[in-house]
Amino acid sequence: xxxxxxxxxxxxxxxxxxxxxxxxxxxxxxxxxxxxxxxxxxxxxxxxxxxxxxxxxxxxxxxxxxxxxxxxxxxxxxxxxxxxxxxxxxxxxxxxxxxxxxxxxxxxxxxxxxxxxxxxxxxxxxxxxxxxxxxxxxxxxxxxxxxxxxxxxxxxxxxxxxxxxxxxxxxxxxxxxxxxxxxxxxxxxxxxxxxxxxxxxxxxxxxxxxxxxxxxxxxxxxxxxxxxxxxxxxxxxxxxxxxxxxxxxxxxxxxxxxxxxxxxxxxxxxxxxxxxxxxxxxxxxxxxxxxxxxxxxxxxxxxxxxxxxxxxxxxxxxxxxxxxxxxxxxxxxxxxxxxxxxxxxxxxxxxxxxxxxxxxxxxxxxxxxxxxxxxxxxxxxxxxxxxxxxxx
Amino acid sequence: xxxxxxxxxxxxxxxxxxxxxxxxxxxxxxxxxxxxxxxxxxxxxxxxxxxxxxxxxxxxxxxxxxxxxxxxxxxxxxxxxxxxxxxxxxxxxxxxxxxxxxxxxxxxxxxxxxxxxxxxxxxxxxxxxxxxxxxxxxxxxxxxxxxxxxxxxxxxxxxxxxxxxxxxxxxxxxxxxxxxxxxxxxxxxxxxxxxxxxxxxxxxxxxxxxxxxxxxxxxxxxxxxxxxxxxxxxxxxxxxxxxxxxxxxxxxxxxxxxxxxxxxxxxxxxxxxxxxxxxxxxxxxxxxxxxxxxxxxxxxxxxxxxxxxxxxxxxxxxxxxxxxxxxxxxxxxxxxxxxxxxxxxxxxxxxxxxxxxxxxxxxxxxxxxxxxxxxxxxxxxxxxxxxxxxxx
Numbered sequence: 001x002x003x004x005x006x007x008x009x010x011x012x013x014x015x016x017x018x019x020x021x022x023x024x025x026x027x028x029x030x031x032x033x034x035x036x037x038x039x040x041x042x043x044x045x046x047x048x049x050x051x052x053x054x055x056x057x058x059x060x061x062x063x064x065x066x067x068x069x070x071x072x073x074x075x076x077x078x079x080x081x082x083x084x085x086x087x088x089x090x091x092x093x094x095x096x097x098x099x100x101x102x103x104x105x106x107x108x109x110x111x112x113x114x115x116x117x118x119x120x121x122x123x124x125x126x127x128x129x130x131x132x133x134x135x136x137x138x139x140x141x142x143x144x145x146x147x148x149x150x151x152x153x154x155x156x157x158x159x160x161x162x163x164x165x166x167x168x169x170x171x172x173x174x175x176x177x178x179x180x181x182x183x184x185x186x187x188x189x190x191x192x193x194x195x196x197x198x199x200x201x202x203x204x205x206x207x208x209x210x211x212x213x214x215x216x217x218x219x220x221x222x223x224x225x226x227x228x229x230x231x232x233x234x235x236x237x238x239x240x241x242x243x244x245x246x247x248x249x250x251x252x253x254x255x256x257x258x259x260x261x262x263x264x265x266x267x268x269x270x271x272x273x274x275x276x277x278x279x280x281x282x283x284x285x286x287x288x289x290x291x292x293x294x295x296x297x298x299x300x301x302x303x304x305x306x307x308x309x310x311x312x313x314x315x316x317x318x319x320x321x322x323x324x325x326x327x328x329x330x331x332x333x334x335x336x337x338x339x340x341x342x343x344x345x346x347x348x349x350x351x352x353x354x355x356x357x358x359x360x361x362x363x364x365x366x367x368x369x370x371x372x373x374x375x376x377x378x379x380x381x382x383x384x385x386x387x388x389x390x391x392x
Numbered sequence: 393x394x395x396x397x398x399x400x401x402x403x404x405x406x407x408x409x410x411x412x413x414x415x416x417x418x419x420x421x422x423x424x425x426x427x428x429x430x431x432x433x434x435x436x437x438x439x440x441x442x443x444x445x446x447x448x449x450x451x452x453x454x455x456x457x458x459x460x461x462x463x464x465x466x467x468x469x470x471x472x473x474x475x476x477x478x479x480x481x482x483x484x485x486x487x488x489x490x491x492x493x494x495x496x497x498x499x500x501x502x503x504x505x506x507x508x509x510x511x512x513x514x515x516x517x518x519x520x521x522x523x524x525x526x527x528x529x530x531x532x533x534x535x536x537x538x539x540x541x542x543x544x545x546x547x548x549x550x551x552x553x554x555x556x557x558x559x560x561x562x563x564x565x566x567x568x569x570x571x572x573x574x575x576x577x578x579x580x581x582x583x584x585x586x587x588x589x590x591x592x593x594x595x596x597x598x599x600x601x602x603x604x605x606x607x608x609x610x611x612x613x614x615x616x617x618x619x620x621x622x623x624x625x626x627x628x629x630x631x632x633x634x635x636x637x638x639x640x641x642x643x644x645x646x647x648x649x650x651x652x653x654x655x656x657x658x659x660x661x662x663x664x665x666x667x668x669x670x671x672x673x674x675x676x677x678x679x680x681x682x683x684x685x686x687x688x689x690x691x692x693x694x695x696x697x698x699x700x701x702x703x704x705x706x707x708x709x710x711x712x713x714x715x716x717x718x719x720x721x722x723x724x725x726x727x728x729x730x731x732x733x734x735x736x737x738x739x740x741x742x743x744x745x746x747x748x749x750x751x752x753x754x755x756x757x758x759x760x761x762x763x764x765x766x767x768x769x770x771x772x773x774x775x776x777x778x779x780x781x782x783x784x
Contacts, residue, residue, distance in 0.1 A: 017452075045444070048444045052437070058416065059409075062436075093645075231650035233654065255487060
């Protein structure tokens with residue numbers, strides 16, 4: 001079939017605050033071809049990502065993403081990889097292109113899966129899937145007591161793994177951080193999995209990160225995520241030699257396969273976390289999962305938004321038995337909940353299954369989303385370049 | 393002084409073609425503070441870069457670039473680095489931010505230099521400057537004969553160094569590439585410096601690149617630039633061991649200091665080429681120049697557009713005596729010529745001097761630019777978010 005149309009829908013909560021919560025807005029992508037449509041989601045700035053699809057070209061390798069997508073033939077997985085290579089080439093100098101294409105690529109897989117009546121994970125070559133243990137992704141509380149309460153609320157909902165992050169961690173002193181970590185461990189009990197996300201707070205200051213290792217070890221934290229800027233491989237490597245039983249994790253900032261591979265090879269992480277909404281979609285994420293497996297590194301999804309994004313992020317490693325856990329947005333904004341009419345709820349064992357249904361296996365709930373939509377109009381030299389369609 | 397306003401001017405030739413010529417459009421940035429103004433230029437998609445400045449925020453670390461710039465205090469070089477760190481933090485998840493901020497950062501240096509009455513290179517800590525031998529940056533011809541003629545035209549203008557690139561090189565077979573290389577060497581004569589830019593054409597195919605090494609060696613090519621995707625360090629490293637006397641060059645795609653350092657450390661390049669309009673401006677480029685010097689790697693600017701961009705790109709290594717050559721846009725579109733009313737012409741020795749004048753030392757020729765301007769209007773939810781000011 002031919003890719004006939006690509007449409008973007010910018011959705012946002014009425015108020016978007018400065019908290020580190022990526023579910024406050026969303027950029028949905030719909031791709032139409034044949035008699036089918038597929039949906040994806042960019043984990044990226046909506047307006048800027050739309051602009052990267054429609055912008056006038058600057059030169060041969062600074063073309064809009066649309067130039068490599070619209071009108072292209074889509075008859076199988078090889079076409080998706082071919083189109084991705086076109087984008088990489090034709091939009092080489094357009095930095096935002098990877099973020100824009102991520103949602104488009106997801107939608108292409110969804111479209112192809114729906115057209116063929118098979119799940120995306122099958123198109124990726126997996127014969128079966130393995131359920132994942134979801135970890136609740138939560139922000140640290142303003143006080144250790146708040147962290148304790150947030151952790152208890154999550155364990156009460158059945159979570160056996162919790163990741164705490166951001167909200168001042170790493171900025172308020174080693175003792176304060178230790179208090180939060182002990183509160184988190186107390187909430188989880190002795191057997192739960194405790195994960196910590198530092199949100200790049202130490203930039204590339206290895207000593208500042210190393211100062212937290214004793215408390216991380218004392219609370220038996222499984223991983224310390226993003227201690228540094230996404231490309232500070234030297235700092236990652238140095239810390240990895242001093243972090244004892246605590247492994248390093250990172251990768252959500254990777255906007256191509258190279259960056260994820262480098263974090264493994266040069267940064268020494270034990271867990272590589274990929275956001276399909278940033279790395280260029282599902283196929284590059286699968287390439288990272290394959291690469292990680294060969295290096296003894298555990299692949300994990302990075303997902304903080306909707307269940308459409310969650311399904312997409314599970315596909316690349318759905319068939320990898322050794323990768324047992326998955327990030328699960330435990331307290332998203334209502335917008336993220338409303339994006340799909342069905343959701344990936346944990347089963348009786350508390351495990352999450354990737355859908356055994358065509359494409360990404362979830363339905364976008366267009367009727368519920370009108371109230372969140374922010375219409376976008378872009379004109380250049382007085383001529384309309386982009387005008388968003390109403391989602392509902 | 394306080395940063396009072398940042399304005400963008402999107403300029404373009406009447407027709408923007410698919411040729412690999414980055415001078416077909418431009419995004420100028422003007423920053424106003426105190427009674428002064430400074431100018432910079434993003435080497436990036438204009439519309440997308442503007443959108444990254446004005447976009448509504450998505451969350452705490454996906455804020456528009458404007459949030460970290462407008463209203464900030466600017467009293468010295470440390471403030472520019474402080475603001476850059478704010479952008480890196482607050483726009484962590486906004487991929488285009490580095491490209492947008494690059495032009496803003498240049499303008500901040502220009503503004504500061506004008507306010508203090510000193511050149512930017514002095515603000516960077518250099519006590520004197522060294523002239524550079526400019527190389528003409530040209531596209532290969534459609535035929536070897538056209539390459540020969542283009543090379544002869546450049547040598548007739550006094551150029552002793554020429555870089556040829558793009559326009560099918562690497563795609564049309566080893567023999568065809570060899571013909572072009574020999575034509576280029578013939579045009580330059582035995583003593584000229586021949587440089588070759590492959591424009592990432594082989595992505596990460598080391599064998600395809602290695603197949604061109606014999607002809608590159610036979611024509612005594614100084615460097616082979618960007619054989620691979622900007623982050624394909626493993627491929628760079630593998631080729632660097634097989635490229636004989638020909639050194640590898642790269643770095644124009646670096647959008648932060650880390651990427652440039654990695655190309656040196658992991659990619660094994662002999663020349664690192666930095667575009668101040670992409671890496672985040674002048675200060676990160678200076679950091680790369682310092683790092684390269686310590687590693688025995690030669691720093692070179694990457695500049696394909698205006699002389700405003702050329703001046704900015706010379707500042708970071710103006711005081712490095714060992715870095716002798718500079719890229720010089722030899723056949724830019726008229727737009728790029730018209731951006732400034734003064735130009736950096738080679739002296740009687742054929743060498744280029746960074747201006748010994750306040751700031752970047754060039755005047756933007758606003759009056760000449762009205763005919764190139766493309767006005768931009770962006771609205772979100774029916775409310776105007778951005779409306780460009782007329783440049784003339």
